[in-house]
Amino acid sequence: MAAKKPKRMTQREKDSRAAAKKRLQEEGILPPNKPRLNRKKFAAGVWAEYELENPASFDIWLYKAIRATVGPDMREVTAEEVGVLKLIKLAIETRKFHERLKAEGRETYKLKEYLDEVYEPVMKL
Numbered sequence: 001m002a003a004k005k006p007k008r009m010t011q012r013e014k015d016s017r018a019a020a021k022k023r024l025q026e027e028g029i030l031p032p033n034k035p036r037l038n039r040k041k042f043a044a045g046v047w048a049e050y051e052l053e054n055p056a057s058f059d060i061w062l063y064k065a066i067r068a069t070v071g072p073d074m075r076e077v078t079a080e081e082v083g084v085l086k087l088i089k090l091a092i093e094t095r096k097f098h099e100r101l102k103a104e105g106r107e108t109y110k111l112k113e114y115l116d117e118v119y120e121p122v123m124k125l
Contacts, residue, residue: 097117
């Protein structure tokens with residue numbers, strides 16, 4: 001037997017829940033509503049901080065941040081974790097690309113070549 005589809009809440013029920021939530025927030029039981037993240041401002045701020053970092057020692061901090069975010073035993077994978085995993089995959093494929101160039105005796109490449117062979121395939125995953 002199929003599970004019954006839940007009934008839609010009436011406006012009275014919605015208002016009642018909203019009032020209860022507001023009361024619980026005022027009493028300090030529930031935290032206040034979190035403001036939405038301004039993604040553009042956040043990205044600009046993080047990039048500005050990144051530009052000030054010492055690239056020679058930044059790799060260890062990046063490694064620690066990655067290990068704190070993802071690992072081999074993830075049960076549910078969030079969109080944020082997929083982004084981190086794509087970054088890892090991009091780094092791996094970039095290394096392979098540069099090793100292949102070195103084996104071919106090349107030191108330079110065209111940006112389109114990198115985008116077609118490395119970046120686009122990873123981003124389309």
